Amino acid sequence: MIRRTCVVGAGAIGSLYAAHLARVAESVVLTRRPEHAAALEADGLRVSGRHDFTARVTAAADPDALPEPDLVIVATKTTGLEPAAAAIAGHWPGATVVTVQNGLGAEEVVGRHGGWALVSGVTFMSGTKHSDTHVEYILDTATWLGPYGETPFERVEEIARLLIDSGLKAEALPDLVPAQWSKLIFNATVNSVAALTCLPHDEHFADEREPSSLGRLVHGLVDEGKAIASAAGVELHDDPWEMNVLATRRGSAHYPSMLEDVVAMRPTEVDLISGALVREADRHGVPAPLHAGIWALVKGREAAYS
Amino acid sequence: MRICIVGCGAVGSLFAANLAQLDDVEVWAYDLAQNHVDAINADGLRLSGAGDVLGRLHATSDARQLPPCEFGIVATKAMHTSSAVEATAPAFADGCVATVQNGLGNEEAVAEHVEHVIRGTTFPAGKVLAPGRVQWDVKGDTTLGPFEPQPAPAAEIERLADACTRGGMPTHAVEDARGPQWRKVIFNAATNPVGALTGLTHGRVCERPDLRRLVSGLVEEGKAVAAAQGIELDSDPEELIDHSSRPDVAYDHKASMLQDVEARRATEIDYLNGGIVRFGGELGVPTPLNAAIWALVRGLEASWQQP
Numbered sequence: 001m002i003r004r005t006c007v008v009g010a011g012a013i014g015s016l017y018a019a020h021l022a023r024v025a026e027s028v029v030l031t032r033r034p035e036h037a038a039a040l041e042a043d044g045l046r047v048s049g050r051h052d053f054t055a056r057v058t059a060a061a062d063p064d065a066l067p068e069p070d071l072v073i074v075a076t077k078t079t080g081l082e083p084a085a086a087a088i089a090g091h092w093p094g095a096t097v098v099t100v101q102n103g104l105g106a107e108e109v110v111g112r113h114g115g116w117a118l119v120s121g122v123t124f125m126s127g128t129k130h131s132d133t134h135v136e137y138i139l140d141t142a143t144w145l146g147p148y149g150e151t152p153f154e155r156v157e158e159i160a161r162l163l164i165d166s167g168l169k170a171e172a173l174p175d176l177v178p179a180q181w182s183k184l185i186f187n188a189t190v191n192s193v194a195a196l197t198c199l200p201h202d203e204h205f206a207d208e209r210e211p212s213s214l215g216r217l218v219h220g221l222v223d224e225g226k227a228i229a230s231a232a233g234v235e236l237h238d239d240p241w242e243m244n245v246l247a248t249r250r251g252s253a254h255y256p257s258m259l260e261d262v263v264a265m266r267p268t269e270v271d272l273i274s275g276a277l278v279r280e281a282d283r284h285g286v287p288a289p290l291h292a293g294i295w296a297l298v299k300g301r302e303a304a305y306s
Numbered sequence: 307m308r309i310c311i312v313g314c315g316a317v318g319s320l321f322a323a324n325l326a327q328l329d330d331v332e333v334w335a336y337d338l339a340q341n342h343v344d345a346i347n348a349d350g351l352r353l354s355g356a357g358d359v360l361g362r363l364h365a366t367s368d369a370r371q372l373p374p375c376e377f378g379i380v381a382t383k384a385m386h387t388s389s390a391v392e393a394t395a396p397a398f399a400d401g402c403v404a405t406v407q408n409g410l411g412n413e414e415a416v417a418e419h420v421e422h423v424i425r426g427t428t429f430p431a432g433k434v435l436a437p438g439r440v441q442w443d444v445k446g447d448t449t450l451g452p453f454e455p456q457p458a459p460a461a462e463i464e465r466l467a468d469a470c471t472r473g474g475m476p477t478h479a480v481e482d483a484r485g486p487q488w489r490k491v492i493f494n495a496a497t498n499p500v501g502a503l504t505g506l507t508h509g510r511v512c513e514r515p516d517l518r519r520l521v522s523g524l525v526e527e528g529k530a531v532a533a534a535q536g537i538e539l540d541s542d543p544e545e546l547i548d549h550s551s552r553p554d555v556a557y558d559h560k561a562s563m564l565q566d567v568e569a570r571r572a573t574e575i576d577y578l579n580g581g582i583v584r585f586g587g588e589l590g591v592p593t594p595l596n597a598a599i600w601a602l603v604r605g606l607e608a609s610w611q612q613p
Contacts, residue, residue: 193602196503196606197602197605199605199608199612200612204605211584212597212600212604214601214602214604216597217601217602289523289595290594292516293520294598296520297504297517297520299514299516300503300504300516300517301503301504303506
């Protein structure tokens with residue numbers, strides 16, 4: 001029985017979880033900044049867009065100030081995962097911890113900081129954070145969950161049911177690795193290309209009509225990623241090219257966070273997305289010249305901030 | 307001898323003003339920028355920087371005013387070659403036309419409109435400061451040779467090279483001008499778009515091992531496409547890339563394509579990486595990295611049309 005949930009990191013994704021979970025459980029939030037926690041305690045957490053409501057949440061920047069949760073969702077960006085896991089080290093030994101970071105290996109990072117039961121997650125929902133206490137729910141796509149290590153599948157199903165009851169979309173899968181890889185290849189391709197071209201994820205990404213059409217590059221990156229997955233012995237859950245084509249037909253073009261990051265001159269997650277894929281390619285001895293190339297270009301773009 | 311410069315931007319102006327120093331050469335310039343044309347006709351064309359030159363010449367934005375010319379030198383941006391040569395072609399009915407532009411495919415575009423074509427590559431560079439005034443940044447050599455499918459006679463190529471050299475633009479007439487052209491194209495295709503996509507200067511691109519590897523990958527593909535045509539590069543583009551990354555050479559140089567991107571102007575990507583991909587496709591040589599770069603820069607150009 002999950003009575004109390006704690007979301008660690010209240011960015012757009014974390015805020016969407018925390019607000020929705022408040023409808024079916026006691027929702028607490030661990031933030032990085034004390035003033036963020038204070039604002040959430042004072043104003044609650046507003047959701048607009050696909051859903052429209054304001055949730056009451058308990059929030060703090062110090063885990064000692066929070067009651068013990070049954071379920072923890074770590075929803076920081078991949079770049080903020082290590083400090084977030086360190087912050088909850090030594091706390092809440094009975095809780096199940098879910099990771100939803102992009103890239104690979106978030107479970108290992110969290111597992112180094114405590115002996116919690118772990119659940120792997122990937123999420124395709126998206127939102128825009130308008131303030132510390134207001135998030136717009138944009139894409140109501142699913143969160144996929146799967147057991148990690150010894151965690152029983154029943155626990156995963158229980159968490160998925162809770163998310164569905166809260167108004168979000170979720171699915172429990174016996175093995176999440178194929179889905180994680182599908183998303184990794186999708187993100188390594190779409191996010192980096194968007195960051196380099198300044199295009200939102202629109203119809204250009206599926207256009208293969210001309211030799212210089214962007215869809216040809218996107219398809220080449222997906223094929224290179226599929227060859228890496230195959231060398232790693234992973235059978236993909238969804239075809240990343242089909243995910244790409246479907247996403248460009250939704251009508252409202254999505255701005256991947258990596259594009260928002262380069263526009264705002266912030267460090268990106270590229271080392272943990274494109275970099276993770278290239279490292280897997282190296283490990284399994286397959287070439288990845290296209291992903292290595294766009295990884296280098298995004299790193300160059302970051303270097304040009306200064 | 308009468309020579310018309312087609313496209314009197316920075317590079318065209320270097321040729322026009324220098325050639326105008328010769329008593330035996332009458333120089334015309336065709337350019338669509340009316341204020342530039344008016345300034346040249348009123349006060350001459352003035353170069354400063356690497357050389358101070360004042361050239362007196364005839365400029366016009368109306369191709370019908372051009373008299374018959376023995377030579378044309380096309381120096382427009384690559385995307386304007388076809389329209390500029392189509393407009394001026396009647397003046398070259400009995401003449402030879404050289405292109406000194408960037409990229410691949412310019413000779414083919416010229417040859418659609420005139421009979422005798424000269425393949426050229428030039429290294430001098432500059433920028434237009436104001437109407438009638440051009441800064442000469444870099445001196446360098448020019449190479450001229452036949453465009454094989456529709457060649458100009460060797461004697462005519464030598465006559466044009468001699469005039470350019472006497473005017474102050476050192477120029478070599480050669481039997482095969484493809485080597486210098488491909489060396490420059492490979493250099494530009496491997497470095498300019500990487501600067502344009504990242505925002506980094508040439509030196510900062512080269513000092514990052516991951517980007518330098520990408521640059522080498524682009525060079526390798528270009529060399530393979532050149533080799534498949536039997537072209538011998540006159541020097542290794544890799545050496546040129548390392549040499550120009552030195553602090554005393556071009557470390558701080560912003561590639562012209564980066565300047566285009568910052569100003570949201572159409573780039574010459576179709577004639578650089580796009581040209582390498584096209585030739586590679588015809589010859590069965592794979593060019594995946596050049597194709598990737600081509601698509602990225604075209605995507606970046608497309609982003610400027612977003613609402």
